[in-house]
Amino acid sequence: MSYKVFDKEFLNSLGYQTPCYIYDTELLRDNLDIATKEFHHYFDIHSSIHYALKANDNAQVLAQIKQAGLGVDCVSGGEIEHAIACGFNPNDIVFAGVGKLDSEIILGLDVGIYAFICESLQEVMVINDLACGSNKHAKIMLRVNPDIDAKTHKHISTGTYDNKFGIAFDDLLDFIPSLDSLNNIELIGLHYHIGSQVMDMSVYAKLANVASFHYQILYKQGLKFSDIDLGGGLGVDYESPMTKPIANFGDYFSIIKQNLTIPYQLKIHFELGRSLVAQCGIMLSKVLYIKNTVGTKFAIIDAGMNDLMRPALYEAKHLIINLSTQNINETYHIVGPVCESTDIFAKNLSISELRRGDMVAILTSGAYGRVLANQYNRRAMIKEYMV
């Protein structure tokens, strides 16, 4: 298990035009192997991992994920169509999202997805009406907002009452009885997703406890559902990807298992995205210019915030290394060519001296990288390659 893509000679020999994303097939396979092994160690065959396709939708990446036996978590009709085109079985798809279009609901009904994850009573009623209109039957899970602080960046926190996601449990208790009159839906379970890049495992202990508590309350009220979906969010190491290229799947599944006090036969679903794909991707870029502005050295590279949005969107920090030379370190602001001051990948970074033409790698870019890329400033869409 290693980072093959960091071999400098190897990368230089590829001759890819920069900027570009490169995905390491072997490392992806290692991640999937360990994730599925740890998952099966703690959860039985009725349970499943649905890969959160939003993290990386590259068809070859998806092919490996499908081969590993995972289902998919989609958040739009486009993602459902893409997942099916990439060979996933509709029955392995869960469909989340706070604002589903009628056309997307109809698509989900037509192809026969496993379940809709619903975020309001109004949404449930719309799904019921659309299902009734086409003589179909929809399985739904209700997304609970458990008001748990995921202790992550505020822009990727989704499980507190400040966030638009989910339904407060008390509200859900109020409206559950009214679901009895909706004949074209079947409530199969509850869903939770409290945020992304969660590193503090105690957050997951809390989530499992809260979900178990909710299950028991509903059980006492006579509601017996079959599924609980605990979402995704497991974080990866952006600081030392070379020594920790695999996320902490063992601790994650183990802590959830230990803290779930629900009947054994319930199907537990996970929706991991970042932890499966982040480390297998790097972004390659070349240094265009070095310039000095009153003591501040800027290294201007050919990748911009349009190619990797995470630093501009979430103040994310990625490790950046100079692949071309091993010189004495210098300090730079690493910036892109886009006409925005937020087009900055690192501030005051100490890195082996950079020169025009040097190749740099921006690590841990396999998740929420290419999927968020755009053509702002009418720049070319960044390419991706598998190695």
Ligand SMILES: Cc1ncc(COP(=O)(O)O)c(C=O)c1O
């Ligand atoms: C509903 C849902 N499930 C799963 C995920 C995947 O999260 P992550 O990539 O952090 O595992 C997300 C992403 O935010 C999400 O919104």
